[in-house]
Amino acid sequence: MSNPVSLSRDSDIGVIRINYPPVNALGHGVREGLQQCLRDALADEQIRAVVVIGEGKTFPAGADIHEFGKPPQQPALPTVIDEYEASDKLVVAAIHGTALGGGLEVALGCDYRVALDSARLGLPEVKLGLLPGAGGTQRLPRLVGAQKALEMVVGGNPVKAKEALSLGLVDEMVSGDLLDGALAYTRQLLADNAPLRKLRDLAVPDAQDGLFDQFEQSIARKQRGFKAPFSCIKAVKAAVELPFDKGVERERELFFELLVSPESAAQRHVFFAEREVAKVPGLDKNTPKREINQVAVIGAGTMGGGIAMNFANAGIPVRLLEVKEDALERGVAVIRKNYENTAKKGRITDEQVEQRMALIQPTLSYDDLSDVDLVIEAVFENMDVKETVFSELDRVCKPGAILATNTSTLDVDRIASFTGRPEDVMGMHFFSPANVMKLLENVRGEKTSDEVVATVMDLSRRIGKVGVLVGVCHGFVGNRMLHRRQAEAVQLVNEGASPQQVDKVLFDLGFPMGPFAMSDLAGMDVGYRIREELRKEDPANGPARNWTDELVEAGRLAGVFDYKDGDRTPVPSTAVDGIIEQYRSNNGITPREISDQEILERCMYVMVNEGAKILEEGIAARPLDVDVIWIYGYGFPVYRGGVLFWADQVGVKAIFEKVNEIYQQTGSDVWKPAKLLSDLAEQGKGFYSK
Numbered sequence: 001m002s003n004p005v006s007l008s009r010d011s012d013i014g015v016i017r018i019n020y021p022p023v024n025a026l027g028h029g030v031r032e033g034l035q036q037c038l039r040d041a042l043a044d045e046q047i048r049a050v051v052v053i054g055e056g057k058t059f060p061a062g063a064d065i066h067e068f069g070k071p072p073q074q075p076a077l078p079t080v081i082d083e084y085e086a087s088d089k090l091v092v093a094a095i096h097g098t099a100l101g102g103g104l105e106v107a108l109g110c111d112y113r114v115a116l117d118s119a120r121l122g123l124p125e126v127k128l129g130l131l132p133g134a135g136g137t138q139r140l141p142r143l144v145g146a147q148k149a150l151e152m153v154v155g156g157n158p159v160k161a162k163e164a165l166s167l168g169l170v171d172e173m174v175s176g177d178l179l180d181g182a183l184a185y186t187r188q189l190l191a192d193n194a195p196l197r198k199l200r201d202l203a204v205p206d207a208q209d210g211l212f213d214q215f216e217q218s219i220a221r222k223q224r225g226f227k228a229p230f231s232c233i234k235a236v237k238a239a240v241e242l243p244f245d246k247g248v249e250r251e252r253e254l255f256f257e258l259l260v261s262p263e264s265a266a267q268r269h270v271f272f273a274e275r276e277v278a279k280v281p282g283l284d285k286n287t288p289k290r291e292i293n294q295v296a297v298i299g300a301g302t303m304g305g306g307i308a309m310n311f312a313n314a315g316i317p318v319r320l321l322e323v324k325e326d327a328l329e330r331g332v333a334v335i336r337k338n339y340e341n342t343a344k345k346g347r348i349t350d351e352q353v354e355q356r357m358a359l360i361q362p363t364l365s366y367d368d369l370s371d372v373d374l375v376i377e378a379v380f381e382n383m384d385v386k387e388t389v390f391s392e393l394d395r396v397c398k399p400g401a402i403l404a405t406n407t408s409t410l411d412v413d414r415i416a417s418f419t420g421r422p423e424d425v426m427g428m429h430f431f432s433p434a435n436v437m438k439l440l441e442n443v444r445g446e447k448t449s450d451e452v453v454a455t456v457m458d459l460s461r462r463i464g465k466v467g468v469l470v471g472v473c474h475g476f477v478g479n480r481m482l483h484r485r486q487a488e489a490v491q492l493v494n495e496g497a498s499p500q501q502v503d504k505v506l507f508d509l510g511f512p513m514g515p516f517a518m519s520d521l522a523g524m525d526v527g528y529r530i531r532e533e534l535r536k537e538d539p540a541n542g543p544a545r546n547w548t549d550e551l552v553e554a555g556r557l558a559g560v561f562d563y564k565d566g567d568r569t570p571v572p573s574t575a576v577d578g579i580i581e582q583y584r585s586n587n588g589i590t591p592r593e594i595s596d597q598e599i600l601e602r603c604m605y606v607m608v609n610e611g612a613k614i615l616e617e618g619i620a621a622r623p624l625d626v627d628v629i630w631i632y633g634y635g636f637p638v639y640r641g642g643v644l645f646w647a648d649q650v651g652v653k654a655i656f657e658k659v660n661e662i663y664q665q666t667g668s669d670v671w672k673p674a675k676l677l678s679d680l681a682e683q684g685k686g687f688y689s690k
């Protein structure tokens with residue numbers, strides 16, 4: 001490959017250009033080129049100052065992700081940046097696009113920074129469980145102060161050029177041609193005899209007392225379990241408390257600690273998995289996609305309303321159909337209220353509320369659906385109702401329209417069979433609240449065509465979702481695994497654990513809430529009705545009765561815990577303890593002491609085993625699909641990488657042995673080890689080992 005960095009001259013100014021598409025990432029060749037070109041520029045007597053600029057769409061947008069996990073190649077980025085900072089000729093960074101991570105650190109090694117008005121600058125390393133390890137945490141506070149540096153380094157979000165200018169992060173903002181602007185600015189600096197400006201020599205502006213402790217407290221809840229945000233705080237603190245070189249040493253130390261941490265490994269895994277999940281194995285990436293310009297949603301209830309909002313948010317018009325006027329009005333009013341609340345929080349403008357509402361077109365007539373490209377059905381969870389709706393859709397929709405169902409528990413193939421075009425039918429399983437949750441399980445039916453799959457996967461991204469392709473089975477991937485865990489949680493309480501003990505163990509693992517707080521949120525009656533349905537269908541093999549049935553029958557719809565008004569903090573209930581005790585004594589159960597470790601193993605390993613079965617059956621194509629589902633659908637902690645990534649860290653062999661042991665004890669099918677699990681254990685492999 002030709003040299004990705006070149007030096008040219010514009011009269012007395014050297015111009016170092018980085019040309020390494022697509023984002024001028026700071027790979028080995030770029031680092032070497034940057035170093036060499038600077039040395040050449042310094043040696044060239046005709047050059048009085050240097051401008052560094054990116055070709056194409058951006059200033060370097062970060063490290064080269066292809067180098068992750070490989071042995072480091074010299075020169076390292078900090079070395080290159082130090083050389084820029086040590087230059088005795090003025091160096092000016094000319095920034096457009098996104099100067100992120102190492103890119104911004106390069107800019108901070110320069111004397112001055114000029115940015116195009118559309119540029120964005122940031123240090124997003126924290127999102128990969130890392131911190132800026134090339135001096136960024138030491139130089140940034142010297143320029144913008146500790147408070148703002150904390151916000152940028154710990155938050156990881158970029159700032160726009162205009163804000164960067166007001167912060168002093170950039171010295172000049174230009175519009176039009178960046179290079180012209182940067183050259184003019186540099187000439188002005190030379191004409192003014194402007195001094196070199198080495199950030200390392202600047203003092204950090206005074207920080208307010210107690211800043212670091214306060215900042216740490218302010219993120220403690222949201223960042224629970226993550227390591228990097230707290231290391232970022234320590235690094236910025238070092239910039240305030242230590243001389244520059246010592247601060248850099250501390251930054252490096254903290255950086256390497258994070259680099260080898262399981263938290264960062266997990267976060268990087270999630271970062272790649274989220275991108276990988278969009279690529280469906282076996283689906284040709286040139287598969288034609290259908291155009292989706294007009295959508296319809298059937299049912300304006302809890303899910304339908306949220307689903308419609310996703311399309312309106314993405315600027316795609318959506319017809320919302322109900323059979324009854326009052327249900328339609330109610331549904332539309334809920335959507336409006338939702339948008340107005342968002343506007344009250346300042347996240348969208350009043351004008352945007354109206355624009356989005358205008359994209360949602362309520363209707364009571366199926367005839368209005370004749371021209372739509374995609375329909376998503378979100379009516380009652382009942383096969384007869386689904387049959388009515390899909391027969392109607394088959395009658396009115398144009399050929400080529402995609403007919404999707406949001407069902408959680410019904411058979412998508414059966415639903416497809418209600419139409420004369422099963423190849424156009426698939427599941428789009430949104431999670432509640434549908435306008436918030438990022439996960440979308442796209443369910444491929446037996447007859448769904450490649451074109452429909454490709455279109456729906458692409459559309460998921462367009463509406464801001466993480467779409468994961470799954471196959472047809474009860475509960476698909478996420479809920480199927482969840483049901484195993486929930487049943488185990490109930491069983492543990494049968495045997496002697498308290499609901500709060502079970503919840504605490506899973507909360508401490510990093511879940512946003514425990515199994516019982518979660519079922520309370522969904523409504524205890526939902527699970528009860530499903531179990532009753534199954535018991536009616538198959539009295540011999542239906543789910544065994546348990547203490548939660550007694551709870552619902554005793555009229556405790558509040559759930560397992562008590563809650564104060566407007567507060568979702570679960571409070572243990574003595575009434576529920578009484579029901580549980582009664583249940584145990586009625587069923588001759590002598591409660592035993594159950595350890596936290598047993599709770600963890602039983603609740604988690606049962607999911608790992610089910611995940612392995614799901615892979616074996618081809619319901620999910622890869623472990624990463626399962627992991628992405630758990631991260632985006634159920635709040636599984638990102639710093640643990642997903643259920644199966646976590647399993648690898650625990651050790652698949654140990655998990656298999658425990659699963660097998662419980663299977664031997666209970667004989668329960670649920671605990672029968674998946675073949676994949678036993679194969680991996682036998683080969684000493686994990687889900688992710690090659």
Ligand SMILES: NC(=O)c1ccc[n+]([C@@H]2O[C@H](COP(=O)([O-])OP(=O)(O)OC[C@H]3O[C@@H](n4cnc5c(N)ncnc54)[C@H](O)[C@@H]3O)[C@@H](O)[C@H]2O)c1
Pocket residue numbers: 298299300301302303304321322323327331377378379380381382385388389406407408409429430431432
């Ligand atoms: N609630 C959840 O957490 C959740 C999550 C994922 C999927 N789902 C699935 O989404 C679907 C809808 O669930 P929901 O919670 O929104 O239910 P819901 O009861 O809140 O809403 C259903 C809506 O459909 C309307 N409706 C019923 N029959 C209709 C018909 N023939 N034509 C048009 N509209 C009709 C009802 O008036 C109601 O407004 C179900 O299939 C459910 O399994 C629900």
